[in-house]
Amino acid sequence: MAGIPHYYLYGEPGAGVDRDLLHIEPVRDRSGPNDWRIRPHAHPDHMQVMLVADGGGTIRMEDRTLAVPSPGVLVIPAGIVHQIDFDPGTDGHVITAALPCLAAAGAQDPALGRAAGQAAAYPLDGSGVDVAAAIEAFRSLQREFLWAAPGRRAAIIAQFSRILVLILRLSLIHRAPAIGAADHDLLVRYRALVEAQFRSHHPPAHYAALLAVTPARLNAACKARAGRTASDILHDRLVVEAKRYLIYTESSVAQVAHLTGFEDPAYFNRFFTRRVGCAPGAFRRQAAES
Structure with missing residues (x-):
């Protein structure tokens, strides 16, 4: 995969687009x-x-x-x-x-x-x-x-x-024949498990065990095919879900933390801010104004 570019749209890295749609x-x-x-x-x-x-x-x-x-x-x-x-x-x-x-x-x-x-x-x-x-x-x-x-x-x-x-x-x-590669198939299966269990906040090692591979093998497949670690993919899914609740519901920030599996709202606030660049409340206000 070295040297093969990753894009949102061909020729564009994807900054500033609605990547959830x-x-x-x-x-x-x-x-x-x-x-x-x-x-x-x-x-x-x-x-x-x-x-x-x-x-x-x-x-x-x-x-x-x-x-x-x-x-x-x-x-x-x-x-x-x-x-x-x-x-x-x-x-x-x-x-x-x-x-x-x-x-x-x-x-x-x-x-x-x-x-x-x-x-x-x-x-x-x-x-x-x-x-x-x-x-x-x-x-x-x-x-x-x-x-x-x-x-x-x-x-x-x-x-x-x-x-x-x-x-x-x-x-x-x-009935087209399958097209893919081992790393791609492993990433697809990992993402399916993440989709079903991301609110449980299991570490990547939990998913690796379910997939019958080592954590290092799972991480290597994620890096090769998605350009990110297994942890990054899991955290990105949590951020997407939190953004949805902040934009489309009237749940408080503390409620959003609970709905996305965080026991501590303060930790959720820090987690979200570190990955999005602003606090959950500020994100909600910006989304309402856009």
């Missing part, structure tokens, strides 16, 4: 200015879904090169190293979704998350799905993303859920 843009907006070549990189904390409506090309994910179907859907799980060579003029939409957003959109059915974790290039023609409806699903998400209307976040999650259902159905139709 998703981003969607036309394929041509980023690929065209880069001569239709997306060089090797990975997204440690975000997965991508790409609708290719026109054009084509090739995509390499880890050690496998696949044709880009048109019309078709590409699924690129978090941490998968990939590069894409598009045919000039290729267009469609690319979604870059944070893992917490993926979890929220797939909360009603665990199969949605599993399908989104499988790297694949699915053709739409001949799949039995309604191609026009699939294209409209991406367009609808794009409209909600750009339109600052009431209920925007809920609408975005709902539209993304619709796209995850499409991915699940395509995965069952096409």
